[in-house]
Amino acid sequence: MHNRYSTHLLPQRERQDYWREVIENAYFPLELDFRNPSEFHGHLSQWQMGRVGISRMESSATCFTRVKQQIDESEPYFLITVPAQDQVRFSQANRTIVCNPGAFILERSDLPYEFSYSKDNALWVVRVPVSLLQTRIRQPERFLYMEFDKSKGMGNVFFSFLRTMVQQASYTNEVAHDILSSQLIDLLAHSMENDDRVLMSNEANLRNVHLRNIEAFVRDNIQRSELSPDMIAVACNISTRYLHKLFKDSDQTVGQWIKELRLQSALNDIRAGNRHTTLAEIAYRWGFNDQAHFCRLFKSRFGCTAREMREAK
Template sequence: MHLCHHTTLLPVPERQDYWREVIGSTYFDMDLRFTERQGFYGQLWNWDVAPFGISFLSSSPTQYQRLRQHINPHGDNHFLITIPERQEVHFSQERRSVRCRPGSFILERSDKPYEFEYQNDNSLWVLRVPDSLLRARLRLPERHLFSEFDRSQGLGAVFFDFFRSITHQVAYLDDRQTEPLLRQLIELFALAVEGDQRAIASEDSGLCQVHQQRVEQYIREHIRDSNLNPEQVAAACGISTRYLHKLFQGEEFSVSQWIREIRLQGAVADIRRSGTGRTLADIAYKWGFSDQAHFCRSFKSRFGITPKEARQPGG
């Protein structure tokens, strides 16, 4: 679904309240503060491709505050990938901050209070990604929250070029065509941030980080093995099962939960992709589910609908 919002035709006194409503409906609840009391302008184009959102906004200087009262602990959380076009933006959360200049991009999380602002007229792209979907590919997105990533070269440029190609064509594609492209885009994003030398050389990248990377790689390479379990992963990576569980302590998913999440995210992508020519049973087995009934129960528990319902238009 494509929507366009703009303040041009509104009386000046009504523009800021209107912009608050637009931002809340496009992203989530926030408080907004405006530098320019007179003459504020804003326009926003939004494409919703469930479960993703792509938006492009231009506005006068604005500060966006995500406060604790805005956050529903039982609601759906998202990450935002922000790509400024004209001026730098500033993101701060939990006493840490990052500035992002045109030619770069940053990652933000929505489930904790933050401030986001730009002090001059600006334009920026924003990609909204469900928390669970990004974590299925990038197990610890928090490692990359306060880094500015270069979009002009290397994998960052590949990610941005693919993103722009999608935005140029999204108006001509239906959701079933666009959704798998956006999943590929998340794969490119993960490769870009994982390959950043600062992440590789950070203080978190000691022996523990090495083991984490080996574990993640092994799980992804063997995700279609229905017998994949923590004991097998630990043995293949040369660590104890106890240490493997310790690597996942404090994270959203345990080892087994993360394996299941990767499988379910892969399965739902295949089910919703048009023209796969596969039965639901084939897809279940492809992603490591040896029991069809267990697959259906897990799928409905995770997504709220059955695999058959997900295959229907609008599922």
Template sequence: MKYTVQQDGSGSAASDWRRAVSTTYFPLDVEFRNTNSFRGTLEGWSLGDIAISRNSCDGLLYRRHRRHFLQETDSSLLITIPELAEVGFSQGSRSTSCAPGGFLVERGDAPYEFWHGKPNSLWVLKAPSALVRSRIGPTDRIAALNFDATSGVASYFVDMVRTTGAHVDHLSPSAREAAGLHLLELLCLSIRSDERVLDSNVSSIRAAHLHRAEQYIRDNLKDPDLGPAQVAEACGISLRYLQRLFSEREQSIIGFIRDKRLNRCAEELRAARAVSVAEIAYRWGFSDQSRFSRLYRTRFGCTPTETRRAAAAEREAGGGGAA
């Protein structure tokens, strides 16, 4: 999809742009730096559950209010990559800015303000919060943070967003979905090592141990033998200490591993891939098919097959993308 908005004297530019950004991202209020001469172009592409877009426009201010998301059941993150000028962002108690050479994380399930005073071009990746959470933990820890993308995997991530945008029109639906998942993995790799995402509700040392244990679990979910003893040994802490860290979160280690595995199974079941339910369950550490089905129903209120059918119906109706 592509939108081009230019003031033509009818006063329609403001409503046209508001409609374009609300369709591409989610509902927002917009204030224009110069309403009478505003111009903007926005183009977006669906990559399965992920979406990317590029917008170029004059200075403006976006406001996301609570009323905009009260009826929303699924939350999303926006990852903004400025190209020409600095952008500003404020959400909750955090305020920051992001210049070209970095990227900014915005939560869609909390009020915020986003602005740039000068004409700017932005690449934006939209990702369901649940997909990011299954890979790096709670997303509130990364909201309103900006990340340096001038080197390392973050630079690779930003380059791949631009490259994907340049080639996406020539990709098949399955290739688009694969590209979206690749961008998601690169995004999570870019931010997971930043110490700012550690849980501030516990001491820094305990937070570091817990964060390391959780990430080890996420990285090794496919290992059918993954268990508390293996996690404790890999993290260099005692099993008793590890169990105490999780008990403070009111969840057992076994329960954490099980829930993360079920989340990844649900993610794959919603994808348009010709893989059987049994294969997906086995891939994520469930060797007993009947037990997997019981656990899945308990967690999600439906069977794995029902999840797959519902996702297929959404795709057929044109609602399978994130854009």
């Protein structure tokens, strides 16, 4: 799906209200403050690739504010913003970051924030459901409020792939869109996880290397029902005791993280809408040997059964 919106042919007096409606439909409710209302212009192109939304926006200087009263989402999102023309300023949770062209930042949609640029600007925005990114990155919140380089290395590969997806969107079908969006998230994760500041943050580099190895092994083996802390420890050449110690500072144990990863992956499959795949097949695909146990866990986690979730689509 590709939509285009522009103020180009509208009278100047109608442009602000029109643009507010465009932004709300493309993202979510926001308050807009136009820095030069009498000369405002805007253009937005939007693509839906599976559950990932991609947009390119060009507009006059604007301040976007997300207030608490506007936050009522059943599915929160991460936003990856890539300024292409001039710097942007982002403030959230008492943190402020300036992102320059040649870089990108990660933001949360379900917290109040202020986002602005003081000159005409062009930017790419990728909208990813929180649950989808969490199946690829453990605790993606640790990457918030950091500026990541897109000019070289994995950041450049991520951004180049993003543009290629958009260029080929009209030549690819929905099945391909799901595959491509999954690969885009993989590239995003690699570009952030391989940032030197992330590798050297918090504790010694060795601890972070162990965590990266653990996360990679679990992602590669999450479909195996026998996956366990002991198996992970052996594969990563650490003791089970040390494995649990590495997770001590997080809000989940190893077992809880694996269960959450499996449930979120199953949820993503159900939301993808492939009716030819049974719920039992989805359960087994993500390491649940007992379908009844899967159904109980799913309802406890998401407040409805897997069947109800599928029928609600």
